[in-house]
Amino acid sequence: MKRSLTALLTGFWMIAAAVPAAAHHGWSWTTGDNVELTGVIVATRLGNPHGILEVDVEGETWTVEVGQPWRNDRAGLTEGDLAEGVEIRAIGEPSADISERRLKVERLYLGDREYELYPGRD
Structure with a gap:
């Protein structure tokens, strides 16, 4: 009985922990339309589950989500490409929710070079 209760509670907590992650990841929180932002990177947190850039866009800070490390590598981004400044x-x-000032990147440009993170997404 104790073993069954432990397994049940463990399963419950695993499902409960996964629900917010599922809501955050993917595209469901986006508008479905593309916009373009140009700005300067002021902070980076690259790694899993995906990279996060804080970008100054005309005096407003936007949270810009780039790909997972493997996706960035596949697009041709190298270490140091997404650096402050x-x-x-x-x-x-x-x-x-536009008040979030958050963007999930499909494609980005550094100078004239294009990096496609989600080919065929748009």
Whole structure:
């Protein structure tokens, strides 16, 4: 009986922990439309589950989500490309809640070079 209760509670907590993660990841929180932002990276947190850039866009800070490390590598981004002080142009889907100032990047540009993170997404 104790073993069954432990298994049941463990299963419950695993499902409960996964629900917020599922809601955050994917595209469900976005508008479904593309916008373009140009700004300067002021902070980076690259790694799993995906990279996060804080980008100054005309005096407003936007949270810009780039790909997972493998996706960034596949797109051709190398270490140091997404560093503080670098100007980027990002195209992607913004949060449906515009007050979040959050963008999930599909494609970004460093200078004239294009990096496609989600080919065929748009």
